[in-house]
Amino acid sequence: xxxxxxxxxxxxxxxxxxATERGHTVVKTIDQNDDYDFNEADVAIDFSVPDAAVNNxxxxxxxxxxxxxxxxxxxxxxxxxxxxxxxxxxxxxxASNFSVGVNIFFELNKQLAKMMQxxxxxxxxxxxxxxxxxLDAPSGTAITLAExxxxxxxxxxxxxxxxxxxxxxIKAEREGEVPGTHTIKYESQVDEITIEHKAHNRNGFALGxxxxxxxxxxxxxxxxxxxxxNLS
Numbered sequence: 001x002x003x004x005x006x007x008x009x010x011x012x013x014x015x016x017x018x019a020t021e022r023g024h025t026v027v028k029t030i031d032q033n034d035d036y037d038f039n040e041a042d043v044a045i046d047f048s049v050p051d052a053a054v055n056n057x058x059x060x061x062x063x064x065x066x067x068x069x070x071x072x073x074x075x076x077x078x079x080x081x082x083x084x085x086x087x088x089x090x091x092x093x094x095a096s097n098f099s100v101g102v103n104i105f106f107e108l109n110k111q112l113a114k115m116m117q118x119x120x121x122x123x124x125x126x127x128x129x130x131x132x133x134x135l136d137a138p139s140g141t142a143i144t145l146a147e148x149x150x151x152x153x154x155x156x157x158x159x160x161x162x163x164x165x166x167x168x169x170i171k172a173e174r175e176g177e178v179p180g181t182h183t184i185k186y187e188s189q190v191d192e193i194t195i196e197h198k199a200h201n202r203n204g205f206a207l208g209x210x211x212x213x214x215x216x217x218x219x220x221x222x223x224x225x226x227x228x229x230n231l232s
Contacts, residue, residue: 001043001214003024003027003042004026004030004038004044005047006044006045006046008029009047011047011070012047014205015045016029027039028041030056031048036059038063042217043068044060045210046070048071050071057084062084066216066217067093068095070094070095072096072139073135086222091219091221092221093222095208095224095225096141096144097141097205097208098205098207098208098209098211100208101204102182102199103225106145106148108195112193113148113151113153116152116186117153117154119186121189122188124185125169125171126142126171128170128183129175130173130179130181131176131177137160137174139182141180142170142172142182143170145182146158149168155167160172179199180205181198182196215228
């Protein structure tokens with residue numbers, strides 16, 4: 001498989017290494033202000049920055065190149081990209097986190113939320129910890145987790161680094177080179193229940209994106225990691 005990398009930072013370089021080990025070839029790396037000559041790429045993987053993501057994804061869809069995006073912080077334009085994908089009969093996967101373990105954690109989070117939704121004595125909160133270079137807060141993964149809880153909760157929204165009635169508090173911490181830790185806590189006066197996912201390195205995110213790209217090749221439509229991993 002021939003891959004175009006949109007964004008060639010630490011994640012891009014990790015994807016390149018793992019993709020090469022899996023027998024794929026990176027035929028193009030595109031950073032900001034580079035041209036969009038995809039060199040006959042079979043698929044593109046976008047791990048860029050929020051300001052570049054929409055242009056990157058749009059260029060792929062207009063060029064007929066299936067695109068997998070793990071860039072967060074641009075989702076106000078997500079429905080525009082869905083529409084563009086359908087208009088061009090393209091192929092598109094966005095995920096806030098491509099790690100196989102995290103996507104299993106997403107489903108575990110939803111199941112726990114369903115079990116807790118009628119237990120009003122428990123208050124739910126979340127903490128996410130990432131490296132100091134991360135540009136957005138809270139993380140896209142934390143937002144996805146919060147949305148999974150909100151679908152099965154009396155809470156109406158999430159808030160960052162503060163407490164408000166009927167809202168899920170997300171505490172965002174930035175420390176060193178932490179790849180990503182997400183902790184969800186249900187607490188009452190008598191006990192607490194905690195579930196956590198802790199990434200040991202970035203390889204899980206990169207490998208998941210490559211698996212998604214392998215799956216998306218030669219398909220059309222808008223998909224998620226639930227489709228890739230058959231978690232529906």
